[in-house]
Each structure stands twice: as C-alpha cells, then as structure tokens.
Amino acid sequence: MELNLPIYLDNNATTPMDPRVLEAMLPYFVEKFGNAASRNHSFGWVAEEAVDYAREQVAKLINADAKEVIFTSGATEANNLAIKGVFEMYASKGNHIITATTEHKAVLDACKHVEKMGGQVTYLEVQPDGLIDLQQLESAITDKTILIAIMYGNNEIGVIQPVKEISAIARKHGVLFFTDATQAVGKVPVDVLADGIDLMSFSGHKMYGPKGVGVLYVRRKNPRVKVTAQMDGGGHERGMRSGTLNVTGIVGLGKACELCMNEMADEAERLSAMRDKLEKALLQIEEAYVNGNTDHRLPHTANISFKYVEGEGLMMGFNKNIALSSGSACTSASLEPSYVLKALGLGDDLAHSSLRFGLGRFTTEDQIDFTIDAITTTVLKLREMSPLWEMYKEGVDIDAIEWAHH
Amino acid sequence: MAYSDKVIDHYSNPKNVGTLDKSKSNVGTGLVGAPECGDVMRLQIEVDEESGLISDAKFKTFGCGSAIASSSLATEWLKGKTVDQALAIDNMDIVEELNLPPVKIHCSVLAEDAIKAAINDYRVKNGLTELAEVTAH
Ligand SMILES: Cc1ncc(COP(=O)(O)O)c(C=O)c1O
Ligand code: FES
Numbered sequence A: 001m002e003l004n005l006p007i008y009l010d011n012n013a014t015t016p017m018d019p020r021v022l023e024a025m026l027p028y029f030v031e032k033f034g035n036a037a038s039r040n041h042s043f044g045w046v047a048e049e050a051v052d053y054a055r056e057q058v059a060k061l062i063n064a065d066a067k068e069v070i071f072t073s074g075a076t077e078a079n080n081l082a083i084k085g086v087f088e089m090y091a092s093k094g095n096h097i098i099t100a101t102t103e104h105k106a107v108l109d110a111c112k113h114v115e116k117m118g119g120q121v122t123y124l125e126v127q128p129d130g131l132i133d134l135q136q137l138e139s140a141i142t143d144k145t146i147l148i149a150i151m152y153g154n155n156e157i158g159v160i161q162p163v164k165e166i167s168a169i170a171r172k173h174g175v176l177f178f179t180d181a182t183q184a185v186g187k188v189p190v191d192v193l194a195d196g197i198d199l200m201s202f203s204g205h206k207m208y209g210p211k212g213v214g215v216l217y218v219r220r221k222n223p224r225v226k227v228t229a230q231m232d233g234g235g236h237e238r239g240m241r242s243g244t245l246n247v248t249g250i251v252g253l254g255k256a257c258e259l260c261m262n263e264m265a266d267e268a269e270r271l272s273a274m275r276d277k278l279e280k281a282l283l284q285i286e287e288a289y290v291n292g293n294t295d296h297r298l299p300h301t302a303n304i305s306f307k308y309v310e311g312e313g314l315m316m317g318f319n320k321n322i323a324l325s326s327g328s329a330c331t332s333a334s335l336e337p338s339y340v341l342k343a344l345g346l347g348d349d350l351a352h353s354s355l356r357f358g359l360g361r362f363t364t365e366d367q368i369d370f371t372i373d374a375i376t377t378t379v380l381k382l383r384e385m386s387p388l389w390e391m392y393k394e395g396v397d398i399d400a401i402e403w404a405h406h
Numbered sequence B: 001m002a003y004s005d006k007v008i009d010h011y012s013n014p015k016n017v018g019t020l021d022k023s024k025s026n027v028g029t030g031l032v033g034a035p036e037c038g039d040v041m042r043l044q045i046e047v048d049e050e051s052g053l054i055s056d057a058k059f060k061t062f063g064c065g066s067a068i069a070s071s072s073l074a075t076e077w078l079k080g081k082t083v084d085q086a087l088a089i090d091n092m093d094i095v096e097e098l099n100l101p102p103v104k105i106h107c108s109v110l111a112e113d114a115i116k117a118a119i120n121d122y123r124v125k126n127g128l129t130e131l132a133e134v135t136a137h
Helices: A019-028 A042-062 A075-089 A105-116 A134-140 A163-172 A247-282 A311-316 A339-343 A348-352 A365-384 A387-394 B005-012 B065-078 B083-087 B091-098 B102-125
Strands: A069-072 A096-100 A120-124 A145-149 A176-180 A199-203 A214-218 A288-290 A301-306 A354-358 B027-034 B039-047 B054-062
Touching: A019 A247, A042 A069, A042 A247, A069 A075, A075 A096, A075 A105, A075 A145, A075 A176, A075 A199, A075 A214, A096 A105, A105 A120, A120 A134, A134 A163, A145 A163, A163 A176, A247 A301, A247 A354, A247 A365, A311 A354, A311 A365, A311 B005, A311 B065, A339 A348, A348 A354, A387 B039, A387 B054, B005 B065, B005 B091, B027 B102, B039 B065, B039 B083, B039 B102, B054 B065, B065 B091, B065 B102, B083 B102, B091 B102
Parallel strands: A096 A120, A096 A145, A145 A176, A176 A199
Antiparallel strands: A069 A214, A199 A214, A288 A301, A301 A354, B027 B039, B039 B054
16 A cells, blocks of 8 residues: 555544545535424424434443433533533532643633632642542542542543542542543543543544534433533523534534444554554654653553654654644744643653654554654754754753753 | 745755864854753854954754754855854844744744854954843843
8 A cells, every 4th residue: 555645643633534424424414404403394303313313322432321412512612511510500519620730721721710700720730640649639629629620531642540530539529520531532432430420521523523513421310410501592402502403513423433432442452553663663762752651541642752852843854744743832822832741740841842643543554654764864863953962962961051041 | 834945945954054163262152042942052153263254154953943944044144254244144134034934033033142142252252342132032
C-alpha cells in the first residue's frame, strides 16, 4: 500500500468521520428531515425513531439507560451543563466543587463561572505523572461539597484517572461525580455503572462521528441526578436541554458509538502497538522524555518532550507531511505553554519542547514509520541549530544563566 | 497559520548556523531570550579590525521557524556592514522581508536585540561604551 500523505496524528483534537457514519446520516438531511418533536405526523415520527435508535446505540456503549442520555452540541456544552446545572440544582445542599488543574478549559472555565456565582472550587494539583492524589481528593471534601469533576482521560497526555476509586470516594461522602470522558469514550471501555459515574460528557467528533453533537449522561437511579437547564426553551431532553434536536448529528453519533462498541477492543490493541513503537523509537533520541503516566493511559496518545528544541520550530520541519500538535507557547494564541504540562511540574522549557501524538482509526504502520524518521531527522537538525543544545553538550548549566525575560 | 516562502526557505536552508570563538577580542556575542519563553537566540559577529567591517556572522536559535528565519536573515544582512550600519537594522525590516504576521513580530524583535547585544559585547571588549539598554522590549 502506498504511503498516504499528509499524515494526521492529531486525533485528540478531532477525528475524521468514519464513512459509515456519513452513510448513516445522509438520509436525514433532505429526505427524512423531520423535527423529532413533531408528534403529529410521519415526518416527525421518522426523526424521533431515528433519535431513539441513536440514543440506544449511545447508551449501550457506556452501559447506560437510553433515558439517561441527554444530547447536546458537544462536550463543551455538556461540561457547562453538568457543572453549572449541578451547582444550581443542588444549591440547597452546598456550593463546593472539586476539580483538578489538568481539566479541559470547558471544565475549568465553567468552574470559574461558578466561583463568580458565589461557589467555592478546589483545584487539585496533580502528581508529576498527571494522576490526582486520592487522599488529597478525599481530604478536600467538606460538608458543602456537591460535586467532584475529574476527567476520564486527558486530552494532552492521555493519562487515565482512577475513576472507580474517585467514584467510591464520592459515594462514601454523598457527593456527585462528574467526568469529562470526551477522550475516553469509544477508545477504552467506559461503563457508567461499573465506574460509578453520575454525570459524564463526551463528543461525536472525537470518536469518528460528526462535529457539533455530544452527550451528557445523567444518572437516573441510585442516585437520581438532576441538572438545572442552562438554556430556556421548549423543554427538550427531559427539560435539561432545550433546542430542536440535531437529528443528523445524533444519528451520526449513534452510529459512531455502535462502531466503537464493535471495534474498540481491536482498535485499541492496534493503536497502542503503533503508539508504543513510535514512542520507543523516539525515545532513542537523547534527552527525549514521555510526559505523563504510561501505565494508565489512553491507547492512542503519546506526549513527548525533546529537550533543547522548540515545539513549533520542530513541527515546521515536517508539518507539510505530518499534522500534530505541540504544547509550545508559540503555537497557542495566549503565548503561554501548555498548562497541563506545567501542572505536571514540567519547566516551561520542556513544555515548549513537547509534541502530542494522537493516533486514530485510520493511522497506518507506514505512517508511523515515516513519522519516526521525519521527527528524528528534524530534532537532530534543530539541535545543531540550538544554542541550548550546544551549552548542554558543553556542560553549561542553563538554569544558572540569568536570562533576560521579556 | 501558514509560513511565508521566505521563512520556509531560511528554515530549510539556514544561513550561517554556527559558533565563533567568543574569546577573541574582535568577536561580539549576543545571547537573548529565555528558555522559559520558548526562544533563545545567540548571534555572533566578527569584525575585521582593518576595515571595520563585519567579516563573519553566525547564529544558533532555539525557537519557532520565524525566529530561526529572523536570525538567519540577520546574519546575512550583517556581513559586510560596519558596526554602525549594523546598528541601524530594525526589526521591522526583518518583518517586511520575511512577511511575518503580527504574532511573529516578537521573533524579529529578538533578532534585533541579538544584533544589538552582539555589538555591545564587541564594544565593551574593545573599550567602547555600552550602548543604552538595548534589550528592553
Ligand atoms: C477533554 C475534552 N473535553 C471537552 C472538549 C470539547 O469538546 P467539544 O469540541 O465537543 O465541545 C474536548 C475537545 O477539545 C476535550 O478534549
Ligand atoms: S519564538 Fe515563539 S513565536 Fe517565534
């Protein structure tokens, strides 16, 4: 088979849609265009039936009941609904939320919002491997705590948090547990019952489905969880999320879930083998380091720092052929390096030097081989150009230099 | 964001990568930026004492493609200039030549700072006064 260029290794940002998903969606654009809330005619019934079917497909993947699936516009909305919705709904019980510093912005910023509304938020620091400390979590709980919001798998480093242990602690203290599982659902087995999850968000476009559709799982039994709607309107989705349902998107998400259900086990095995091969080869390069825990990690993700070369400069060496992402500040609008990597205690220099690899369903072995070569060559070339590499090689203590900060 | 052809060209075939002997009295070395900021540039000039012209210039840069291109271009421009002429190089000249977008202007500023720092080092080594704060951007 011929090598396909450019190579897409940014599947944590978004995945391509599986053609089988597109096929499932197509009839619902023109032909079966009905509004799922139109109760009085066949156009509506057809749409409603499609949504019901998709809801089953989604529920099955996460071992939930279909009624517990609330469709949203994506994980950002689901995260907002979970956090703000619980904060409002459980105001009489308390106002304290516990989260972690490595969460996605949609969680952190929703928590900031809660703070503005008079809530209290504890941001747990993570350990150097990216895992939270369970004891620290438990001791952060107060009689005002209503919610623990800890993600399932991290989008930058792929680290999987001890979800079962977290939910056990939450249970013990009568606190709800919400997890942003956007990077985990469809990649690793996620079971809301076995994992003890009360609320959970995820998104179509991270699992080979369409963009603009996602889910908030809201538990209905033991305990029955409710969230206050964050948008006023027609009272769709059991009153928790108003708005005409995105039928095509939902159908696509349902199909995507079905495919993941059937193929996840093989896919995870295939991807983790390729990821490990990539990682092993790149760690042959001097002064290259993996970021985050490698035993508790999503199968398709690797985050590696190549000390003394800068991430954006590095990507420029191969970005005609390989698409991936860096924790470097130069690639971000804020000119700040990745806050997730900094939360692991990485110095800014290592954070600037990082690349994130996100393999996916359509990644091939040839592409991995090509990537290994291209990155190795570029790192070596840029180190020849790097004053820091030269100093390191000469034994100069770079940290002892007084740098003029801008 | 796409890079301009000129940035790509300098990045792919950088001019004057290397190191001059910083212990020589006619070599000036400027080291600017900081690893925490994601950019460090070292630029060196060698001045021909007879003609007063910059006979050689070298750089090494840790940074994005625009920073690498800016320093590569700077070394090209420095060669054959007098120290005074070199001082007149403005970061906006680099921005213009390389078509840098606004978010990459600081990479050119760094190159200008590196030139000035190298010249200062040369001046100090040769008993001349240091120029006023040059790295205060
Ligand atoms: C962990 C995590 N949460 C939330 C989101 C946001 O998802 P969406 O794009 O569906 O709003 C992302 C994707 O960037 C993510 O990786
Ligand atoms: S060195 Fe950071 S943007 Fe150029």
